[in-house]
Amino acid sequence: MPGTYEDETREVESSGSAARSGLPASRPAIALSYVILLVGVAIALVPFLYVVSTSLKETTSLFSYPPDWIPSPIYWGNFESLFADHPFVRWTFNTLFVAGAVTVLKLWFDTMAGYALAKMEFTGRRGVALLFLLSVAIPISALIIPLFFVVRYLGLLNTYWALILPPLANPLGIFMARSFIVGIPDNLEDSARLDGASEFTIYRKIVLPLIRPGLVVLGMFTFMLQYTSFIWPLIAVQDSERQVLAVGISGLQSAFLQDWGLLSAAMLLAAIPITLVFLLVQKAFVVNDLSGALKE
Template sequence: MAIALIPFLYVISTALKDTNSLFSYPPDWIPSPIYWGNLRSLLQDQPFVRWTINTLFVSGAVTILKIWFDSAAAYALAKMDFYGKRSLALILLLSVAIPIAALIIPLFFVVRYLGLLNTYWALILPPLANPLGIFMARSFITAIPDSLPASARLDGASEFTIYRKIVLPLIRPGIVVLGMFTFMLQYTSFIWPLIAVQDSSRQVLTVGISSLKSAFLPDWGLLSAAMLLAAVPITLVFLAVQKTFVVNDLSGALRE
């Protein structure tokens, strides 16, 4: 626990120090006096708020769309019968193994061909193709007994109704996990946003923060303040949803 906390505390400490006291020896863990200049400079001189809004917008959009598409695809793979289901699942599974580095150049050409470079779409659409979420969602849906969708089918429900009204509510905790996982992955994604968007007004936090680092004299106080503030939204999101990290609640659905 301490090993995990020390770097984090060091970042907080660094963010609240001026450049002179930053390099004092022995280092002071508790800044005295507290220096707010780094945070002020970040919020006033840099488009930090814009980057945060961009990041939250892109991560939120990717999360919502991925939850929708991945869980729907997972429902089809887990509970529906159709020709080629096994082959499709195998192809999706194999595509998980392709490293992102191998995809970046062809992806860049596709996005450029579509005229989406420097747009939010360039940041939102490509992550949707990652099939990992489908397999996560499938594992939650597989836990639902086949008799529930079968019963709903006999009750006259369409497959979409079964997915929306029976399956989605039952895998809510799993959906939260998938959402949190997707949100964090997107929030911290760096390589693709760096390539896809050069316009500073559309940049996300990871790319924005890296641009604060000059080649010769990094401003560690400013960088630490940026990292500290960048961690706030994701921490709040995590705290908001942590209560729903429980297993699928099927109590009462089946006989015990």
């Protein structure tokens, strides 16, 4: 199909086309797009406004009709109770610490493995790559029972290690790292090798700096998956002091008493750190396409 367009393509190129893909859109198309996006943004955000409003009300006042969107007077009791009666600060620290540790370790290990798979000719390369590729498709929640016994055997239940080590086995990041590294021209490394640089020096001084934009995206992705992980922390950690936010918050409600105000306060505060991290790196998200990972 593309072959037939060749001539026209050349013509268009010479006339200087926009860098953006697609075409300059017509006015009605742009207007329609804004309408669609505004609806999307409203659906994404309105539930959060509901949470903000609920967190600043006494739970008993929730049942008043009609509902007040803006609570008056503002009630801070939910936040006070969250800090006084629950280890919310610990949960936040635990979540950030575990997600941070997993992200740093995974970026390090995955780029090393990605470098080996992308650039080295070694015995068993196809086998290792196939093994990792197959295990991309192994669902973690199917492994919770054996993981529980492995981690118990290692004596790590109820520790940070129990939360940090098992996620390191997720091989998806290796393929993403590999896809970033494959694009680096070989002669860059070869000239460093002629200068006597070791493979590790090449990895650290040449490969890592060149793939930094991709690493920001991979890092954010890893951090987010870890920040939102639930089923494994739920099983691996029983001690509330060691628990992460998602599990801690889910424990705030019980079947008989639902303190919606308290729950909202917790959810509101839990949303802040990850949102800040995202705002810091969000520019990198648009330029990089993670789907490159599974291209051969």
